[in-house]
Amino acid sequence: MRAVIAEDSVLLRIGLVKVLEMAGFEVVAETGDAEGLLAAVEEHRPELALVDVRMPPGFTDEGVRTALMIRQESPGTAVLLLSQYVEERYAADLLATQTRAGVGYLLKQRVADVEEFIDAVRRVAAGGTALDPQVVAQLLLRRGGGSDPLGRLTPREREVLALMAEGRSNAGIAAELVVSESAVAKHINSIFAKLDLPPADGDHRRVLAVLRFLDGTP
Amino acid sequence: MAIRGGAPRRTYTWITAHAPWSAWAWRNTTFTAAAIPAALPVLLGLTATVMAPGPGTIPPLLILLIGPLLTRLQRSRFRTLLGLDVPEVEREGSRFTPFAVARRLRSEATWRQYGYHLLVSPLAAVAGGLVVLAWAFGTAATCVYGWIWILPADTRTPGWTDDYDTVTVGGVLLLLAAPWLAALFARLDSVAAAALLGPNRARELERRVEDLAESRAGVLDAADLERRRIERDLHDGAQQRLVALAMNLGIARATLTDLPPEAKAVIDEAHREAKEAIEELNNLVRGLHPAVLEDRGLDAALSGVAARAPFPVELTVDIEQRPGATVEAVAYFVVSEALANVAKHARAERCRVHVVRAPAPDGSARGADLLRITVTDDGVGGADPARGTGLVGLRKRVGSVDGTIMIESPLGGPTVITVELPCGL
Numbered sequence: 001m002r003a004v005i006a007e008d009s010v011l012l013r014i015g016l017v018k019v020l021e022m023a024g025f026e027v028v029a030e031t032g033d034a035e036g037l038l039a040a041v042e043e044h045r046p047e048l049a050l051v052d053v054r055m056p057p058g059f060t061d062e063g064v065r066t067a068l069m070i071r072q073e074s075p076g077t078a079v080l081l082l083s084q085y086v087e088e089r090y091a092a093d094l095l096a097t098q099t100r101a102g103v104g105y106l107l108k109q110r111v112a113d114v115e116e117f118i119d120a121v122r123r124v125a126a127g128g129t130a131l132d133p134q135v136v137a138q139l140l141l142r143r144g145g146g147s148d149p150l151g152r153l154t155p156r157e158r159e160v161l162a163l164m165a166e167g168r169s170n171a172g173i174a175a176e177l178v179v180s181e182s183a184v185a186k187h188i189n190s191i192f193a194k195l196d197l198p199p200a201d202g203d204h205r206r207v208l209a210v211l212r213f214l215d216g217t218p
Numbered sequence: 219m220a221i222r223g224g225a226p227r228r229t230y231t232w233i234t235a236h237a238p239w240s241a242w243a244w245r246n247t248t249f250t251a252a253a254i255p256a257a258l259p260v261l262l263g264l265t266a267t268v269m270a271p272g273p274g275t276i277p278p279l280l281i282l283l284i285g286p287l288l289t290r291l292q293r294s295r296f297r298t299l300l301g302l303d304v305p306e307v308e309r310e311g312s313r314f315t316p317f318a319v320a321r322r323l324r325s326e327a328t329w330r331q332y333g334y335h336l337l338v339s340p341l342a343a344v345a346g347g348l349v350v351l352a353w354a355f356g357t358a359a360t361c362v363y364g365w366i367w368i369l370p371a372d373t374r375t376p377g378w379t380d381d382y383d384t385v386t387v388g389g390v391l392l393l394l395a396a397p398w399l400a401a402l403f404a405r406l407d408s409v410a411a412a413a414l415l416g417p418n419r420a421r422e423l424e425r426r427v428e429d430l431a432e433s434r435a436g437v438l439d440a441a442d443l444e445r446r447r448i449e450r451d452l453h454d455g456a457q458q459r460l461v462a463l464a465m466n467l468g469i470a471r472a473t474l475t476d477l478p479p480e481a482k483a484v485i486d487e488a489h490r491e492a493k494e495a496i497e498e499l500n501n502l503v504r505g506l507h508p509a510v511l512e513d514r515g516l517d518a519a520l521s522g523v524a525a526r527a528p529f530p531v532e533l534t535v536d537i538e539q540r541p542g543a544t545v546e547a548v549a550y551f552v553v554s555e556a557l558a559n560v561a562k563h564a565r566a567e568r569c570r571v572h573v574v575r576a577p578a579p580d581g582s583a584r585g586a587d588l589l590r591i592t593v594t595d596d597g598v599g600g601a602d603p604a605r606g607t608g609l610v611g612l613r614k615r616v617g618s619v620d621g622t623i624m625i626e627s628p629l630g631g632p633t634v635i636t637v638e639l640p641c642g643l
Contacts, residue, residue, distance in 0.1 A: 009458035015465040022472070059450065060513040084453060084500065087510045088525055089518045108457075109496045112464035112489065114472040 001125055002046040004029040006037035006063065007082070008055050012108075016050060019111060023118040025125075032056065034066040041074050048125040052108075053083040053090065064090045071097040080104035080124045082111070091135050095210075104130035104167070120167065129167040129210065136162045152194045160187040165210045236397065243397030246404045247353065249299040250346040253407065256291055257343035259284065260335055281335065285328070288335050289415060302408055305416045307331075327418060334414035338407070345403040352396040359389025431620075438544050438618060442507070445547075449506040457499055464492035511550055515540050516573060523554045528561055529568055536574040541589050541641035548619050549573065549589055552612060552637050556593040559608040564597025564633060575641065587641040592634065599631035612637075 003025040007013045010032075017027050025048065029040035033056045041049055049070055053063035067079045071094075078101040081094065091105045102124035110132065111117045120130035153161065163173045170188070174181040188206075195212055197205045235242055263281050281288075296302045307327040322328050358365075362385045467489040474485070511519035517535040524531035540546065553571055560566050572592040603609040603625050616623045621639040
């Protein structure tokens with residue numbers, strides 16, 4: 001699988017290349033700014049773009065804006081954003097754009113836990129999601145209670161939904177919560193019911209549930 | 219002895235200092251007398267107007283024209299003869315364009331100066347004349363016996379000695395009084411000059427307040443800019459390096475599986491330390507100035523703050539037009555500090571934050587919109603701004619932009635903090 005990296009810190013870029021190679025990717029382009037990233041995605045059409053949020057020339061949210069453009073123009077490229085801080089608005093913007101490619105939004109420091117990071121990268125490249133546990137925790141706190149449909153979820157269901165939002169599979173959730181995989185499936189069905197997601201949508205309901213969880217987007 | 223002798227010596231010193239021959243007497247006399255030549259143009263002009271009403275309108279116009287010159291002359295009289303510096307009225311712009319002249323004619327300071335030249339200056343000249351006469355008559359009357367000896371003896375009337383004794387005493391008294399008269403007139407003149415020739419005090423204070431407000435706003439902006447610079451430096455420097463370090467340690471941990479346990483433990487430890495350092499640095503940098511505040515404004519930045527609070531926060535931000543960067547920074551600080559306080563002390567279940575941009579109430583001096591921030595929690599209440607250091611910091615930060623803060627916190631709750639910040643800054 002081919003990947004491009006956009007990160008303005010050279011030190012970090014070298015490390016990211018190493019990690020992606022460990023994960024079995026071929027890094028076809030490295031760049032330090034938004035324009036370079038767009039050009040690289042245009043040229044290589046990679047499976048994955050690893051993007052820093054803050055890049056030259058403005059050092060603000062270039063990464064997010066570029067990521068949104070990539071999702072529009074190259075729907076086949078999965079985007080994994082790395083940010084020093086997690087701002088849920090950025091996450092919501094990113095997830096509001098639905099394509100078949102995966103998407104991720106992680107704190108930069110997560111790359112330090114190399115195995116977990118590789119796991120997240122592979123998941124995103126395979127079309128899944130990887131949300132930083134910190135974003136998920138923030139959203140859970142905010143959505144707890146009130147007239148929100150999410151308020152109807154039991155605490156355990158919310159845990160399951162949070163892990164789903166992070167992008168884990170049923171098996172992964174079961175391992176994390178130390179329950180059986182069938183128990184997880186039961187919880188997930190209950191979540192779908194409570195969020196009014198009819199079974200006709202099949203696998204897609206997972207994403208819809210997460211989206212609903214993130215920001216009232218249908 | 220020294221104590222006893224002190225009082226008479228002081229009296230003596232005082233008398234000599236104010237005697238007719240003292241420097242003090244001469245200084246005041248010279249100053250008062252100098253009012254006569256300085257007032258001559260005005261006196262001549264006024265006389266001409268009174269004598270010939272028809273073409274007499276020309277001299278007042280001339281006075282109007284030489285007004286600034288007269289002001290300089292008078293100011294120089296005060297400075298050189300009395301050592302009194304009448305502050306100059308500051309002029310803006312160049313001197314001789316028609317616009318500048320028109321503006322000067324409209325200015326209140328100009329007309330105060332003409333008031334001095336047309337009213338006080340003639341009076342001062344009269345006073346100066348009186349002082350000169352007092353000296354002259356005093357001297358002449360004191361020396362009356364001297365004059366008498368010059369005259370032939372047969373012109374002296376009988377009983378002249380009694381009359382001339384009176385005249386002599388009168389002359390001496392007049393001589394003694396002359397310096398005091400001069401001092402009195404000099405004092406009155408100085409007071410009038412300070413009020414009419416110098417700048418208007420109230421106006422001056424007003425301008426000073428404006429200047430101070432402006433410079434404070436500058437200082438605040440500079441501090442804000444500096445915080446942003448530090449944030450940027452840390453973000454692009456130390457933070458990235460630390461992340462790279464932690465990542466390399468992570469790679470080492472993942473790839474070097476056949477290390478001896480001691481070495482593995484050391485790498486694990488270093489890896490953990492690096493991650494903790496990143497976490498600490500993140501918290502520090504975020505407190506300085508959140509990048510998202512600059513990019514997306516208060517709504518987005520506050521949603522982050524609200525989300526990080528350890529209890530549900532209902533946030534509504536109703537701002538059409540973004541306020542200035544400094545005001546935004548203060549508003550961000552207010553909300554994050556208030557929520558931190560709630561988390562620490564209030565034992566609240568939930569919290570509501572409402573931010574709205576409201577038009578200024580009528581009669582507001584600045585006329586700028588207000589940013590009204592309301593933080594309400596359902597905690598135990600009893601927040602006392604006199605004790606809580608968090609609230610003191612809040613109050614200072616709000617005061618720095620001329621904002622107001624109101625804290626209602628009855629025991630048992632709920633606590634409502636209302637902050638109003640002028641957006642215009």
